[in-house]
Amino acid sequence: MERTAMIQELAKIVGKEDVLASEMEIQLYGYDASLNPGKPDCIVMPATTEEVSQVVRFAHENGIPVIARGSGTNLSGGSSPTEGGIAMLFTRMNRILEIDVDNQRVVVEPGAITLDIKNAIAKYGYLYHPDPSSEKATTIGGNLGENAGGAHCFKYGVTSNHVLGAEVVLYDGTVVEVGGKSLDNPGFDLPALLVGSEGTLGMVTKLTLRMMPKTEAVKTMLAIYETIADGANTVTDIVKAGMIPTTLEMMDNLTIKAVEAAYHVGLPEDAASILLIELDGLADGMERLTDEVVAICKKNKVREVRVAKNDAERERIWAGRKGAFGAVGRLRPNYLVNDPTVPRTKLPEALANVFEIGKKYNLPIANVFHAGDGNLHPLILFDQRDADELDRVHKAAFEIMVMCAELGGTISGEHGIGVEKLRGMSYIFSPRDIAEMRKVKQAFDPVNLYNPGKLIPADDAA
């Protein structure tokens, strides 16, 4: 269909102001936080499920791809319109529709900002647990699309453990409900298939999330180490002792230096690693558990353990972690971050390999990682204008991914496959596995309308 006609037709559905198509807007909505820019034909900003459904029906009838988009923070190219089409921008559908305290559920539109939802329910004394570091900017629809994790997953799980239901617009414009406020609805676990599907199965227009009562007590600790291995071994020992902290987060020296330079939160710049530990639960016994954790840190040659004495100290410790990506981003013009996951016990080996790969390709790599989950975040620093360096970055990132898969892990723990990791899929899935996933895609979207070219490699050789 001719582009001008397409824009006119879409304007009839959502209104003229809510179709963007200028050269600048095409550029602005053509990329995400990865290195995979694309180019939408136009951007549509629906306000209601009905409008989404009409846009989808129009796109279906005219064979135009539809790519869901929130705040564009995606780290794997999932929200980048690499094959053109309509970028469906959900920022206008950002309402918190219902805070149902009695049933411990919150119903939201996909464009709602994650942190806004958390703040809204905090007023009633409830928490939504998943907390991607970018929660200030991310939309909940994007969190669903990528199955976002965060720093509290060790105890509370990831987005898919907290999304209980959704309203979905199917490829032909049909609107269906999956899951709901109640648990155990009969039928396949369709909410689970939608979470992490990167917008390839349907357009989610409403989400039902679990909210949980706020815990009585929280203890936050910061342990400082002379080596990375000591920090990683502390994590293993804490888990071995039978404790389930909410958080076990680590940073290496390069990250510590960057965070300190950016935020001045009092981290020792000469430390090899720091480990952030958080316990929650009832106040009873919390002091004893804290003492046990400190003892385990000491056994692993910790230099110093800081235990937050109040909320201000706790927030200071967290500010450094939440701002780590931003701080590292100041070191060089660009960074590429991957998110492979290994079994926790393989963490020291995986990290040693990451450093080796950095050396091999002559690239600085900063590491911030969810140690409890075995989820690495190597941030490879570079300058995109240097073609040779960019090439080495891609090679190093790929090698890290394959290395983690070979250690019994996976190529993506929370950022998704998008286009960036398509080549890695064959390291963890057989052609038969991928063929089966393709059938799932066809069951939801037989015409390949939604986010084409993402998540599933186009051919078995990939």
Add this chain to the structure above:
Amino acid sequence: MSNADKLASRLREIVGEANVTDDPEKLKALAVDGETPGVMVAPATIEETAQVVAYAHAEKLTVIPRGNGTKMGLGGIPKKVDILLSTRRMNRYRDYDIANLTLGVECGLSLAEIQAKLAGEGKGYFVALDPPHTGSATVGGIVATNDSGPKRFLYGAARDIILGIKAVSPDGSIVSWGGKAVKNVAGYDMTKMMIGSMGALGIICEISFRITPRFDADATLLISFDGLKAAAGYLRKLLHSKFYPASLELMNARAAAAIAVSAGLKGSYVAAIALEGIEEAVARQIAELSEMGRQEGGTDVVTLKDQPHRDFWIAYRDLADTLATAAPNLVMLKSNFILSKVVEMVSACEAALLKAGLEGALVCRAGNGILYAAIPLGDDLAGKTSDLVALVARLTDESVKQGGNLVVQRAPRVIKEKVSVWGQSRSDAVVVRSLKEKLDPSGILNPGRYVAGV
């Protein structure tokens, strides 16, 4: 050679002489809703299972998986039972990684056996699932039916603790989803799709669990109440408090009697609360929650520890088995609903039972919004059928009204023929059917037994 003989002989080639049963008497005893299997086969490995399914696929024969048979009453009446596939010989530990808190097992192992083994490791570990049929249910059956128990309030359901699944797909391919990473977003979450899919999309052969370290202390609080509103009100208050018990349960007098709850509890309803965690927290909760119970109108409070505590929860989750042994024709219903409607659902159930002239043991997961009703029909099945059918219709309507649905988990065939065992059709049935058509186009896996006629 007849077709039946040809089938048996081909299966014998795959799994060996001793592992194929075609003795009509034995097969009759294995009938599913009265449908006698053509043959039973017991493969020892996922590879053998794949060969059996590939053959069935080529010959368009139906395959119905079976573990220890504890949940064969679930689902619609099967369209056809050509091959009953026993998973019992797939009973090995695959990846026993305590240090990493993950465990890979084959589907035919019983959960009880796994728990016993894990309990003996170091400080002690467990798979955080406590479904019914404690002694006999296999993990494959538990996962395929997404079965769960009272502790799901604290630990979540199967979807929250399973990291990967290896299965045989309907065309006989071996497929592998997830693994042992606790966070994994590579591709679609096929692992969760398989959980509760009742073998309709593939036969689950291996499961990778996240395991949990043993807690320091545990105890049970039983508090009896004269009225439903007081009992539910207490549990509600607890649900919204800072306390986080392992289970938040409510039972009626009939259930309490069947479980043989310790003497000294009077009242029509009993709240049962399991506490697990560190010693200090368990001690405080026993004290504060008992007091809260009295304030909310509780008449008697009993605390159980050690063996009586453990025995109670086994009896509690195995209630249906106990009732089924005592009287014939047990009907088991499961209603799900939004959390705030405990009183409405329990009252509706009691009213429907009264109207039908039936008695039922009611057990409610007050922290999860689920009500189980175990209704023994006794010997007069024919006389009770129409009343029970009407009851199912009423309760289905009520469950839907309260934001959920109703599943008939087991019932005699004559009842299944007259009710919708999976409750009311939902708008997502179109996707359920579409998934089945794409993944199992010939419809050979468990046809007729799953949701939306799948």
